[in-house]
Amino acid sequence: MERIIATYLIETPFDPQAAAAVLAGEQSSGTFVAVPGETAELKERFAARVESVENLETVTTPAIPGATSPNGQYHRALVKVSWSIENFGYNLPVLVSTLQGNLYEIKQFTGLKLLDIQFPESYGTHFKGPEFGIEGCRKLTAVLDRPLIGTIIKPSIGLSPEQTASMVQTLANAGIDFVKDDELLSASANSSFEARLAAVMHVINEHADKTGKKIMYAFNLSGELDEMQSRYDAILKAGGTAAMISLNSVGLAATQKIISKGGLAIHGHRNGWGMLNRHPLLGIDFKAYQKIWRLIGVDQLHVNGIDNKFWESDDSVVQSIEACLAPLFDQALPMPVVSSGQWGGQAMETYRRTKTTDLLYMAGGGIMAHPMGPAAGVRAIQQAWQAAVDGWTIEQAANFFPEFGAAVTKFGNKK
Amino acid sequence: MERIIATYLIETPFDPQAAAAVLAGEQSSGTFVAVPGETAELKERFAARVESVENLETVTTPAIPGATSPNGQYHRALVKVSWSIENFGYNLPVLVSTLQGNLYEIKQFTGLKLLDIQFPESYGTHFKGPEFGIEGCRKLTAVLDRPLIGTIIKPSIGLSPEQTASMVQTLANAGIDFVKDDELLSASANSSFEARLAAVMHVINEHADKTGKKIMYAFNLSGELDEMQSRYDAILKAGGTAAMISLNSVGLAATQKIISKGGLAIHGHRNGWGMLNRHPLLGIDFKAYQKIWRLIGVDQLHVNGIDNKFWESDDSVVQSIEACLAPLFDQALPMPVVSSGQWGGQAMETYRRTKTTDLLYMAGGGIMAHPMGPAAGVRAIQQAWQAAVDGWTIEQAANFFPEFGAAVTKFGNKK
Numbered sequence: 001m002e003r004i005i006a007t008y009l010i011e012t013p014f015d016p017q018a019a020a021a022v023l024a025g026e027q028s029s030g031t032f033v034a035v036p037g038e039t040a041e042l043k044e045r046f047a048a049r050v051e052s053v054e055n056l057e058t059v060t061t062p063a064i065p066g067a068t069s070p071n072g073q074y075h076r077a078l079v080k081v082s083w084s085i086e087n088f089g090y091n092l093p094v095l096v097s098t099l100q101g102n103l104y105e106i107k108q109f110t111g112l113k114l115l116d117i118q119f120p121e122s123y124g125t126h127f128k129g130p131e132f133g134i135e136g137c138r139k140l141t142a143v144l145d146r147p148l149i150g151t152i153i154k155p156s157i158g159l160s161p162e163q164t165a166s167m168v169q170t171l172a173n174a175g176i177d178f179v180k181d182d183e184l185l186s187a188s189a190n191s192s193f194e195a196r197l198a199a200v201m202h203v204i205n206e207h208a209d210k211t212g213k214k215i216m217y218a219f220n221l222s223g224e225l226d227e228m229q230s231r232y233d234a235i236l237k238a239g240g241t242a243a244m245i246s247l248n249s250v251g252l253a254a255t256q257k258i259i260s261k262g263g264l265a266i267h268g269h270r271n272g273w274g275m276l277n278r279h280p281l282l283g284i285d286f287k288a289y290q291k292i293w294r295l296i297g298v299d300q301l302h303v304n305g306i307d308n309k310f311w312e313s314d315d316s317v318v319q320s321i322e323a324c325l326a327p328l329f330d331q332a333l334p335m336p337v338v339s340s341g342q343w344g345g346q347a348m349e350t351y352r353r354t355k356t357t358d359l360l361y362m363a364g365g366g367i368m369a370h371p372m373g374p375a376a377g378v379r380a381i382q383q384a385w386q387a388a389v390d391g392w393t394i395e396q397a398a399n400f401f402p403e404f405g406a407a408v409t410k411f412g413n414k415k
Numbered sequence: 416m417e418r419i420i421a422t423y424l425i426e427t428p429f430d431p432q433a434a435a436a437v438l439a440g441e442q443s444s445g446t447f448v449a450v451p452g453e454t455a456e457l458k459e460r461f462a463a464r465v466e467s468v469e470n471l472e473t474v475t476t477p478a479i480p481g482a483t484s485p486n487g488q489y490h491r492a493l494v495k496v497s498w499s500i501e502n503f504g505y506n507l508p509v510l511v512s513t514l515q516g517n518l519y520e521i522k523q524f525t526g527l528k529l530l531d532i533q534f535p536e537s538y539g540t541h542f543k544g545p546e547f548g549i550e551g552c553r554k555l556t557a558v559l560d561r562p563l564i565g566t567i568i569k570p571s572i573g574l575s576p577e578q579t580a581s582m583v584q585t586l587a588n589a590g591i592d593f594v595k596d597d598e599l600l601s602a603s604a605n606s607s608f609e610a611r612l613a614a615v616m617h618v619i620n621e622h623a624d625k626t627g628k629k630i631m632y633a634f635n636l637s638g639e640l641d642e643m644q645s646r647y648d649a650i651l652k653a654g655g656t657a658a659m660i661s662l663n664s665v666g667l668a669a670t671q672k673i674i675s676k677g678g679l680a681i682h683g684h685r686n687g688w689g690m691l692n693r694h695p696l697l698g699i700d701f702k703a704y705q706k707i708w709r710l711i712g713v714d715q716l717h718v719n720g721i722d723n724k725f726w727e728s729d730d731s732v733v734q735s736i737e738a739c740l741a742p743l744f745d746q747a748l749p750m751p752v753v754s755s756g757q758w759g760g761q762a763m764e765t766y767r768r769t770k771t772t773d774l775l776y777m778a779g780g781g782i783m784a785h786p787m788g789p790a791a792g793v794r795a796i797q798q799a800w801q802a803a804v805d806g807w808t809i810e811q812a813a814n815f816f817p818e819f820g821a822a823v824t825k826f827g828n829k830k
Contacts, residue, residue: 027599029570037582042573046603064694066726086604087572093637093664097598097686101661104689105725105755112689155444157502158457167452183512184442188461189501222508225640225672246516249508251666257640271512274519274527275691275698279479282697283690304520311481311522340520 002120011111013069016077024048051080062110063281111281129331150178165199174375180218218267248272268298309341344384351388417535426526428484431492439463477525478696526696544746565593580614589790595633633682663687683713724756759799766803
């Protein structure tokens with residue numbers, strides 16, 4: 001019978017093998033005393049199994065509150081635990097409750113992070129994965145040989161539909177590939193979803209008629225389910241190609257339902273992610289996290305960016321990009337969305353470390369606040385990526401390309 | 416204009432006032448450089464506002480990774496930030512993205528926890544809250560003057576529908592008020608949802624016909640949305656009164672949709688909660704968390720239990736019970752679900768500290784593994800609560816009540 005395997009980084013004052021056994025018990029047949037009906041046959045079929053325990057370092061300060069070590073030592077280990085597919089089948093919310101549920105409450109752990117999930121083969125048949133993914137998003141935007149260049153409408157909130165549309169017009173003229181609502185805006189008092197959709201799609205459709213290039217705009221669908229469904233339909237009807245969902249805020253079951261409608265590329269925003277990941281020994285690693293969202297078909301996934309304005313390290317960003325680009329069954333790959341304080345100057349390091357242009361490269365202020373205007377802002381980022389692929393340094397590119405040079409002058413000394 | 420106010424516990428190497436301003440900027444109009452369109456009028460209407468900053472202690476070790484302090488000092492503070500209702504109206508996923516979104520990524524913080532949310536009056540009109548709550552659950556179970564006594568079918572997973580039903584029969588005979596699926600089981604290879612529903616409801620309906628008492632069984636609905644909807648209908652049709660949803664695994668939008676169907680009391684399981692709360696300076700406090708789920712109508716909410724088997728302190732459990740019992744507008748109060756390692760011995764301390772019997776008191780092994788059998792297990796817990804309300808000690812109750820006495824002998828020395 002197929003099994004689902006989860007890899008955890010744990011920390012415990014006890015023997016890691018014993019702590020792992022507590023986890024496996026709690027997450028399958030456990031209660032605090034043996035109960036009738038807990039037969040050997042039942043355990044054999046449904047009990048979680050500790051597959052391996054690899055001891056790591058021992059530390060003297062616990063990472064998070066839990067049981068106190070009698071000798072002041074806390075042992076870290078990599079632990080693999082598996083469950084039979086017979087326990088929950090293809091029910092992802094129950095899978096999440098099994099792999100990421102009450103186990104975070106177990107006091108035997110002073111650290112617990114879900115690092116990875118290995119799904120069995122039949123998951124690849126049952127779940128179709130992204131409808132569009134990298135290739136589909138490239139086709140929709142007609143960008144084949146470089147990252148998609150995108151931006152977020154800023155200010156995040158407060159613009160009227162007309163102001164938003166006028167900004168999209170500016171960005172369209174500037175040669176942008178992708179635009180999106182900020183996650184803080186779905187419908188505000190002065191920007192109803194419907195009015196913004198109409199105003200923005202008018203600009204995008206007209207621009208497409210004129211130039212043959214249809215800009216992808218990810219309207220923020222996040223909200224109540226019925227509203228999300230009708231807005232999804234409205235986007236399709238208006239000729240839109242994408243929608244954004246704040247994955248953590250909307251949640252798994254509603255996101256899965258919305259995606260199953262089909263027809264729009266889904267831009268998966270991971271806001272709230274810091275809550276799940278920022279502590280090194282609590283929560284879930286992006287490698288595990290992204291797999292669940294890929295199964296249900298998210299086409300684009302936020303990964304932060306090199307030299308970002310947030311707390312995350314470049315190493316972590318690179319690992320997240322690699323996670324998105326690692327095959328999952330024969331499903332389409334989701335497009336990593338690189339964002340946060342990006343302006344083009346990070347293209348060289350991003351390419352050096354990932355060797356890919358299969359990215360949606362998002363710049364907000366980096367485009368709109370470019371000293372020579374937004375068109376120059378877009379061109380500067382295209383130039384940066386061309387230079388990055390050709391192995392140029394920032395200095396070489398700044399000297400050669402006037403727009404990128406101006407960007408370096410304005411944004412390059414922010415550190 | 417009405418405003419939503421969030422209270423955060425923060426830690427920062429910078430001036431807390433300045434760090435709070437970064438949060439407010441990031442979560443309303445912010446990007447890393449000023450952009451066109453960010454007018455004073457727009458900011459006045461849509462910008463988040465730092466309402467107050469109350470400085471707390473300064474520490475020398477940062478709680479979570481972030482910016483490094485030049486002088487080795489990290490300042491803690493209570494910060495209130497507010498947003499106009501014009502930003503997102505009654506869209507809870509966007510509210511969550513605003514109050515719990517990218518702000519967790521801000522490097523200026525080395526700790527950030529959302530402690531509380533204050534909703535404006537109109538939220539009390541727009542959201543109806545629990546359909547049943549404490550009073551409704553009491554009526555459904557005909558238990559008016561003591562906590563509802565409940566149990567979780569154990570082993571969590573592996574029993575056949577017939578075995579589950581037979582256990583429910585045993586529990587019914589024992590006088591139980593409430594039974595639920597474990598969160599690890601919705602449908603397993605040997606226990607389809609439909610077969611388990613039919614088998615369990617047969618027992619419950621027959622028992623109700625005979626005794627007039629309908630046991631509340633919370634079937635685990637958690638899963639894909641369409642399936643949840645049809646299973647919800649099936650429970651209603653079979654005469655069931657409740658369903659369980661794993662709130663974090665299913666997510667906000669789908670849970671809201673399911674609850675809006677109406678007719679079943681919703682048992683809100685918070686598994687995965689440790690991920691959101693276990694670190695003292697990261698995530699969200701239960702006081703804030705429970706308010707969101709109450710707005711959308713969760714009738715019963717897990718709060719862990721006194722002297723539980725998990726890591727959580729008694730103080731934290733008491734605060735969670737108090738949070739559930741604090742009024743939110745004029746909505747029905749959700750029933751706190753006390754569970755984890757409970758067997759009756761915790762009744763005295765639970766009552767002493769909360770002075771309430773408006774609880775669903777769950778015992779798994781505490782009932783099924785009682786040395787005199789499950790009926791004695793249920794009676795022992797009823798006895799414990801009677802004694803608790805009367806101000807007796809554990810010893811007094813153990814001497815007076817044989818069933819509770821036997822429970823004390825078996826479970827009382829586990830620490």
